[in-house]
Amino acid sequence: MKAIIYRDNGGPDVLRYVDRDRPEPGPGEVRVRVAVSGVNPTDWQARSGIGHPKHFPEVTPHLDGAGTIDAVGEGVDRGRVGQRVWLFMAAAGRPTGTAAEFTVVPADRAVPLPDDVGFEVGAALGVPALTAHRALTVAEDGPRRLGPGALDGKVVLAAGGAGAVGHAVIQLARWAGATVISTVSGPEKARLATAAGAHHVINYREGDPAAAIRATAPDGVDIIAEVALGANLAVDLAVLRTRGTISTYANDGGKPVELDVLRNMVLNARFQFLVLFLAGPEARAAAAQDVAAAVRDGALPVGEGHGLPLLRFPLEHTADAHRAVESGVVGKVLVDITA
Numbered sequence: 001m002k003a004i005i006y007r008d009n010g011g012p013d014v015l016r017y018v019d020r021d022r023p024e025p026g027p028g029e030v031r032v033r034v035a036v037s038g039v040n041p042t043d044w045q046a047r048s049g050i051g052h053p054k055h056f057p058e059v060t061p062h063l064d065g066a067g068t069i070d071a072v073g074e075g076v077d078r079g080r081v082g083q084r085v086w087l088f089m090a091a092a093g094r095p096t097g098t099a100a101e102f103t104v105v106p107a108d109r110a111v112p113l114p115d116d117v118g119f120e121v122g123a124a125l126g127v128p129a130l131t132a133h134r135a136l137t138v139a140e141d142g143p144r145r146l147g148p149g150a151l152d153g154k155v156v157l158a159a160g161g162a163g164a165v166g167h168a169v170i171q172l173a174r175w176a177g178a179t180v181i182s183t184v185s186g187p188e189k190a191r192l193a194t195a196a197g198a199h200h201v202i203n204y205r206e207g208d209p210a211a212a213i214r215a216t217a218p219d220g221v222d223i224i225a226e227v228a229l230g231a232n233l234a235v236d237l238a239v240l241r242t243r244g245t246i247s248t249y250a251n252d253g254g255k256p257v258e259l260d261v262l263r264n265m266v267l268n269a270r271f272q273f274l275v276l277f278l279a280g281p282e283a284r285a286a287a288a289q290d291v292a293a294a295v296r297d298g299a300l301p302v303g304e305g306h307g308l309p310l311l312r313f314p315l316e317h318t319a320d321a322h323r324a325v326e327s328g329v330v331g332k333v334l335v336d337i338t339a
Contacts (some may be wrong), residue, residue, distance in 0.1 A: 001019070001022050001100060001101040001102050002017065002018070002022055002315060002316075003020045003060050003100035003101065004016065004017060004018075004060060004061060004099035004100065005018055005058050005060050006058075006059055006061065007057060008100050009047065009048055009049030009054055010047070010049075012044075012049070012201055012319035012320075012323050012326070013045065013319060015047070015061075015318055015319045017315065019293050020060075020100070021104060022102050023037075023096060023103065023104045024073075024104070024322075025071055025072055025073035025076075026104070027074040027108055027271065028073060028074070028075050028076060028106055028129065028188070029073040029076070029106055029107060030071070030072050030076055030080060030104070030105060030106075030110050031069065031070055031071040031072070031102055031104050032065075032067045032085060032102065032103055032104075032105065033067050033068050033070045033101065033102055033338070034066070034067040034087075034098050034100060034101060034102065034103055034337040034338070035065075035067040035123075035336075036066050036334050036335065036336055036337060037062045037065040037097075037099050037123060037186075037334065037335040037337055037339050038063075038064035038066075038069070038098070038123040038126055038333075039061075039062070039321050039322065039325050039333040039335060040064065040126070040128070040164070040325070041325060041326075042127060042274055043062050043063060043097075043322070046059075046061065046091070047059075047061055048124070050260055052171065055093075055095075056095035056139075057117070058082075058095060058100075059091070059095050059097070060078045060091065060095065060096045060099055060100050061091060061097045061099050061318075062090065062091060062097040062335070063087075063088065063089050063090055063091050063092060064086075064090070064096070064124075064125065064126025064127055065087045065090060065098030065127075065337075066083070066084075066085065066086045066087065066113060066119040066120075066122025066123040066127075067082055067085065067338075068083065068084050069083045069085055069096075069110060070082075070102070072107070073107075074100050076107045077146055079264055080107070083110075083112055084113040084114075084122075085110040085111055085118075086110075086111050086113045086121075086122030086125050086295075087103070087105055087110055087111075087122075087126065087128065088109055088111070088125065088126040088130060088275075088284075089105075089127075089277065090109060090110055092106045092277055097134045098123075099315065100337070101315075101337055108285065108288075108339040111291075111292050112292065113289050113295070114295065114296055115207035117295055117312065118257065120303075120310060120312075121295065122153060122295075123180060124167060124290060124302045124310075124332045124334070125168075125332055126163070127165075127276060128164040128167070129167045129168045129287075130274050130288065130291060131165050131168070132165050132166075132168035132169040132171075132225065132242055132285075133256060133291055134247070134249075134274050134276065134283060134287060135169060135223070135225040135249060135272075136156065136169065136172060136173055136176070136247070138270075138274075139222060139244070139245035139247075139270065139272075139285075139289075140195070140245065141222070142223060142245070143176075143223065145286055146172055146175070146288070146294070148175065148297075149176070149177050150176040152177040152179045152220040153177075153179045154177075154179070154223065155178065155180075155219075155220070155221045155222050155223075155241075156169065156178040156180050156181070156221070156223045156224075156225065156226045157217075157221045157223070157239065158170050158180060158181075158182040158193070158198065158225050159226050159227050159228060159232055159236075159243050160182075160183070160227040160252070161183070161184055161201065161307075162184055162189035162192040162307070162330055163200055163330075164308065164332055165227065165249060165250075166182065166226070167193075167196045167307055167308045169303075170182055170197050171196055171197055171294070171300050172290075172291075172300070173223075173327065174197040174198075174292060175297065175299035175300075178222075179199055179200075179218060180199050180200075181199065181200045181201075181202065181213055181216060182196075182198040182202070183201075183202050183209060183213075183232075184201060184202045184203060184204070184248045185200070185203065185204065186203060186205070187203070188270055189330065191309040192263075192308070192330070194307070195304075195306055195307035196307030199201075199216075200216045203258050204232075204235070205308030209235050210234075210238035212237045213235070217239065217247060220240055220241025220242070220244060221239045221240055221241060221244060222241060222244050222245070223244065223245050224236050224239075224245070224246045224247065225247050225249070225251070226248045227247050227249065227250045227252050227254040228250065228252065229246070229248045229251050229257050230253060230255025230256055230257045233257060233259075237263060237264070237267065238262075240267060240269055242268055243267075243268045243269075243270070244267070244270070245269075245271075245272060246270070246271050246272070247272045247274060248271065248272065248273050248274065249274040249275075252292070264282065282294050298332065299310065302332060308331060308332050309330065310331060310332055311324055311329060311331050311332070311334070312335075313334070313335050314335070315337050317335075318335050321334075
């Protein structure tokens with residue numbers, strides 16, 4: 001089979017397009033013929049060695065993807081052969097991710113994908129969708145599971161609604177019944193956040209963004225899904241309701257965070273820092289089940305018309321896909337494995 005591998009950490013040039021033996025599934029595992037592989041910032045960070053120690057002599061990258069199960073290991077229902085699936089955390093703690101014609105994963109990391117949903121949708125789920133689910137289910141006064149009506153009466157702020165996680169936050173929050181506000185940096189990103197389903201979109205580079213958010217949510221925001229805590233903290237605290245939650249999954253820009261302890265005490269604010277890989281198996285399993293339900297309901301479409309443009313590369317050009325993600329391109333970067 002054809003695969004992408006790297007043996008040393010470094011820039012995109014360490015990626016190699018090679019031939020490898022087709023892997024065999026072990027007990028509790030499934031083998032998937034990959035159709036589309038999704039690329040996340042975590043993938044290039046792992047390749048570079050940023051915060052992700054390399055544990056294997058050779059690594060096939062990428063956590064997310066979608067395809068068809070073609071073989072199962074001992075203890076897995078053989079009826080799953082032929083099942084269309086989306087994958088998450090394929091390369092987490094393992095040397096074989098989805099940047100290959102075939103990959104092997106634990107059976108619970110291969111989630112059924114409806115026949116009428118494209119593989120590009122499945123490959124765009126994984127890290128972004130499960131992170132978004134986690135961000136929306138950690139509030140003290142909020143639900144632990146998502147579904148229609150779970151966030152009725154709640155106000156959610158998706159910071160950076162044109163990004164992959166922000167896009168998933170908008171879609172999942174709207175599916176669950178929340179009023180969704182998104183902040184963006186310009187008109188084009190505003191168009192994307194609106195297409196994703198945000199009820200109100202605010203350009204944080206114009207006027208007073210906190211006042212604009214308060215105008216649409218006078219009682220404050222219940223949950224903030226935050227991508228740049230250091231840059232956005234002042235606005236977040238200005239709009240957060242008492243007992244509200246700031247769910248932080250990144251700190252884009254790297255600005256240090258300084259907390260006014262008394263102000264946060266008076267707000268009874270909750271800060272939840274999120275790393276999907278350390279969220280625990282129960283939280284990840286619940287997220288996968290709820291995201292699968294949202295997919296079945298048609299709540300997580302992708303593409304330009306749904307607020308998440310797709311940028312596609314063939315497998316042999318995976319290095320270019322990594323360069324696109326590293327450069328901060330707007331949209332979801334996918335690698336097409338099979339025609």
